[in-house]
Amino acid sequence: MASANTYLTFYFLLPLLTTTAVAALSGKPAAQINSNSVLVALLDSRYTDLSELVEKALLLQTLEEAVAVHNITIFAPRNEALERDLDPEFKRFLLEPRNLRSLQTLLLHHIVPSRVAVSRWPTETTPHKTLSDDPLHLSNLESVRLVGSAEVVRADDVVRNDGIIHGIGRLLIPKSVQQDFNTRRSLRAISAVKPEGAPEVDPKTNRLKKPAPPVPVGSPPVLPIYSAMAPGPSLAPAPAPGPGGPHHHFDGESQVKDFIQTLLKYGGYNEMADILVNLTNLATEMGKLVSEGYVLTVLAPNDEAMAKLTTDQLAEPGAPEKIMYYHIVPEYQTEESMYNAVRRFGKVQYDTLHVPHKLVAQEADGSVKFGDGEETAYLFDPDIYIDGRISVQGIDGVLFPSPAERNSKTTESEKPVDSIKHVPKSRRGKLLEVACRVLVSIGQDSKFTTCHHI
Missing domain, CATH: 2.30.180.10 (FAS1 domain)
Structure with a gap:
């Protein structure tokens, strides 16, 4: 049983050890994190989706440095809030590599560089500085503790010497990240406008006026489906490459x-x-x-x-x-x-x-x-x-x-x-x-x- 516990401890410490090694190779001093740290507790907690996002956002070293200096408070959304309640389009936006900065900002927005236990919860709406640029407002409404618009569903869920984790009911989205998402979505809508060089169909023959240029493997057909249903020979440029058939069509x-x-x-x-x-x-x-x-x-x-x-x-x-x-x-x-x-x-x-x-x-x-x-x-x-x-x-x-x-x-x-x-x-x-x-x-x-x- 002791060996199993040792293995689990090593498994959850592995990401921390890796970032420490990277810091050593880069010449930066590595923060010393013990096995009883709130960061290790986060990796081994019920908030697995949040901990995965922290690793994908490459934030472990940043949080190690924060824990070495501050006593931190983490407001952790429950897994259901990230799996079912989050807009799929917004989730895809966060996980795109080019939007790494937005993901980091969103996650750091959930961390306050001070210890806020239930016993010290403010009775009135009070702004608190976060590791991102946007502050969080903590309030108490009819015995319901709120962080921004999210309800605290598990107060003092994880308590360690260097920090506390509170479970909250939903993801907190800072204004800057919401603006980045809206801008990217608007650009995608503009890029979806039909270009001038789109294929033209002769209304008399229902055929392409000009030969269609080559398309990448697996791309959809050039013409709309209604043209393919028109009488006469097939109008699609070629069978779309795919997994089935002897010719991979x-x-x-x-x-x-x-x-x-x-x-x-x-x-x-x-x-x-x-x-x-x-x-x-x-x-x-x-x-x-x-x-x-x-x-x-x-x-x-x-x-x-x-x-x-x-x-x-x-x-x-x-x-x-x-x-x-x-x-x-x-x-x-x-x-x-x-x-x-x-x-x-x-x-x-x-x-x-x-x-x-x-x-x-x-x-x-x-x-x-x-x-x-x-x-x-x-x-x-x-x-x-x-x-x-x-x-x-x-x-x-x-x-x-x-x-x-x-x-x-x-x-x-x-x-x-x-x-x-x-x-x-x-x-x-x-x-x-x-x-x-x-x-x-x-x-x-x-x-x-x-x-x-x-």
Whole structure:
């Protein structure tokens, strides 16, 4: 048991020993840190995410020097505040190597170069100097201790001779770091403006006016997905390089078959799988798009939702295809990315392959709700299939464009799929039955074995 304790002590002291060695090589005097230091306690505490950030920010030597001179107080955010509550975009900003200075400033903002125990907590709002340029305001509101806007959830959690650690409920972001993040985000938005040299498509031939320049390996296709869906030869410059296939290209056909098999094995999505296999060339079209480097998100209604479709809703020519295309988003979205988007922006509009109709998503009851009219659906089975190119999310309803959207975007050549409000005929396979009737009328039913059993 003694050897195990020795090993653990060595493991947590290793980063400190390393920085000390670096200081010795650089000619700087190294601070002497003993095993009972508050810094060693931080590395071996419940605040593992914070201690990892301190190491990534290369701050161990700076903190050693601070401890050698001062008695310090560390306000440590709990792990949940850094894992779930922190904006993913802001977290990516902090971890980018070019933003190391911002990460260091943020972490030093959580450290006060004096000992502030609970017994010495101020009764009124009092500014305290930190190791960064921005001060922290400590206050006491109805017996709740606050550090800035964060509540102290574990007072005097770790007490050592050279410092104290208080657990707090959220990350403290100084104004200077917030300004750096806002500036970087604004620059990224400006750089996203379509450049003048973007590829031009001839509207008559739907082809590139000029040959597309070479693109780096793994880059997305040059043209938008709607151009790739246009009639005629493929418009993507070349199959996007990827991990599958003998020529290291994305094998879209296999990926589509794989996610259809996943739907069948998952259970409760047999209607959707039948449509993709028997109804239209949708599966073939999806496979071609994925092979060319495009990404797709499929919102798959479950069998219970599909059973509520009425014959009248499906009788309009092309209605099944329009319904399916309205459930395909030309982006790669997971349950986490969509929920983060609606939680942050309220309502989000996604493009669909049913041009020009868009799909509205918003947060509701801790989930994502799709649709803005009478027909709405919740994200019911998240991440049924996610392979980096195709994402399948199970929903509990069939979606239609809202009446206002249909009225504003409908032309003479494109009539909407009307939503009939009478009592639906609840029977499995109505969508497939209507499709087979169409195929029989044009003499193509022999190609689909499923039609023989209806």
